[in-house]
Amino acid sequence: MRPVIPYVTAALLFGLGTYGVLRRRxxxxxxxxxxxxxxxxxxxxxxxxxxxRSQLPHGGQVFALFVIVLAAAEVGVGLAxxxxxxxxRASVAVDEVPLAEPPPPNAPAEPSAPPPATAATPGEADR
Amino acid sequence: xxxTDALLLALGALAVGSGALAVATRHLVRAGLYLVLCLAAxxxxxxxxxxxxxxxxxxxxxxxxxxxxxLFAVMLTRAPIGASTDLDRxxxxxxxxxxxxxxxxxxxxxxxxxxxxxPLPTAGSAERIGEQIFxxxxxxxxxxxVLLLAALVGAIILSRPDIGRSPVDLAGDSRADETxxxxxxxxxxxxxxxx
Numbered sequence: 625m626r627p628v629i630p631y632v633t634a635a636l637l638f639g640l641g642t643y644g645v646l647r648r649r650x651x652x653x654x655x656x657x658x659x660x661x662x663x664x665x666x667x668x669x670x671x672x673x674x675x676x677r678s679q680l681p682h683g684g685q686v687f688a689l690f691v692i693v694l695a696a697a698e699v700g701v702g703l704a705x706x707x708x709x710x711x712x713r714a715s716v717a718v719d720e721v722p723l724a725e726p727p728p729p730n731a732p733a734e735p736s737a738p739p740p741a742t743a744a745t746p747g748e749a750d751r
Numbered sequence: 752x753x754x755t756d757a758l759l760l761a762l763g764a765l766a767v768g769s770g771a772l773a774v775a776t777r778h779l780v781r782a783g784l785y786l787v788l789c790l791a792a793x794x795x796x797x798x799x800x801x802x803x804x805x806x807x808x809x810x811x812x813x814x815x816x817x818x819x820x821x822l823f824a825v826m827l828t829r830a831p832i833g834a835s836t837d838l839d840r841x842x843x844x845x846x847x848x849x850x851x852x853x854x855x856x857x858x859x860x861x862x863x864x865x866x867x868x869x870p871l872p873t874a875g876s877a878e879r880i881g882e883q884i885f886x887x888x889x890x891x892x893x894x895x896x897v898l899l900l901a902a903l904v905g906a907i908i909l910s911r912p913d914i915g916r917s918p919v920d921l922a923g924d925s926r927a928d929e930t931x932x933x934x935x936x937x938x939x940x941x942x943x944x945x946x
Contacts, residue, residue: 625755625871630796631860633763637770637789639853644774646845650838652779652824656786659817660770663793666809670802675869682876682883688805689884692812693895697902699817703824704909710828711912719840 630671638664651706651716655699662695755871758799766792777834783822790814804877 637660644657666688673684710716766789773785790813797806884892908914 625753625759625800625869626864626866627869628861628864628866629756629759629763630800631864632857633759633766633796635856635860636767636853637793638856639849639851640767640770640774641849642852643845643849646848647774647839647842649840650779650835652821652828653774653782653838656782656821657774659786659813659821660773660789663790663813666805667793667796670797670800670805673802674800674872680883680887682880683888685802685805685876685880686883686888688802689808689880690888690891690895692805692808693899696812696817697899699820700906701902701909703820704906706824707827708909708912716828717837 625674627671627675630667634664634667634671637661637667649717649719651709651718652703654718655702655706659695659699662691666691755799759796762792762795762799765789766796777836777838779825779830779835779838780822783818783825786821787814787818790818801871801874801876803874804880 641657641659641661641664644660645654648654648657669684669688669691671684673682673688676684678684706716709721713721769785769788769792773782773789776782776785790809794806794809794814797803797809
């Protein structure tokens with residue numbers, strides 16, 4: 625087995641993922657490109673596991689499994705953020721997100737009269 | 752050039768080609784499907800590299816769960832059916848940085864390994880990997896389970912807008928519900944969803 629073949633494949637996949645992250649405007653396509661980069665790292669880890677003899681056997685494959693689990697968690701939280709962004713802005717273009725949030729229009733005009741929080745909290749907790 | 756090398760070359764070409772299509776296509780759904788092809792080719796490379804457990808976990812979690820989640824998100828954000836014209840930014844800096852990264856790493860690895868050959872280990876390593884995970888790597892494994900729990904709770908809190916706001920906001924929202932005028936961002940978004 626020539627180890628240079630999977631190594632070069634992983635390097636090219638990482639470059640493609642970098643290109644996709646920088647090029648795409650749609651947040652879901654950015655996440656797809658991030659998945660490509662994570663796969664390139666996994667491929668490097670598994671190839672190194674078969675080519676490099678280490679003190680602990682199969683450390684590379686164990687780390688590849690850990691990275692897969694991390695990618696699953698990342699996609700779950702990332703898609704929750706994307707859906708919340710779509711719910712608020714009706715758009716998932718990442719370069720149209722304002723960094724400074726405008727103040728909400730229903731902010732209490734008179735801060736001296738807050739609603740009774742202790743009366744509202746148990747009712748909310750019961751739901 | 753043995754059969755293993757030919758198989759690795761074919762699967763690698765398939766992975767790189769479908770990955771390039773996934774980051775270049777103008778159809779949102781097709782990007783997800785090209786990603787499936789790329790992940791399956793990488794899983795095939797794992798199989799050739801005698802990492803069966805990683806290959807099947809890749810098929811289960813990536814192709815089975817992650818891509819389905821991505822396609823769900825594509826559907827939920829009301830993606831158009833045909834080609835979209837507003838998916839990309841102008842591409843010269845991205846092509847420069849991405850191409851530089853990929854080709855630079857490839858040159859580095861080619862220089863490190865040349866055309867050397869390595870014997871593959873024997874197949875059937877799932878039992879040994881299990882021993883390693885639950886022996887040497889059991890602490891990272893447990894920490895990872897805590898991280899998965901945190902990600903689960905975080906995703907639930909993010910996707911439910913009525914959790915985690917202060918009681919002042921909640922009281923303000925209930926006031927806004929009594930009056931027909933929708934004022935807050937969340938209230939207007941929920942109204943748009945229910946319509």
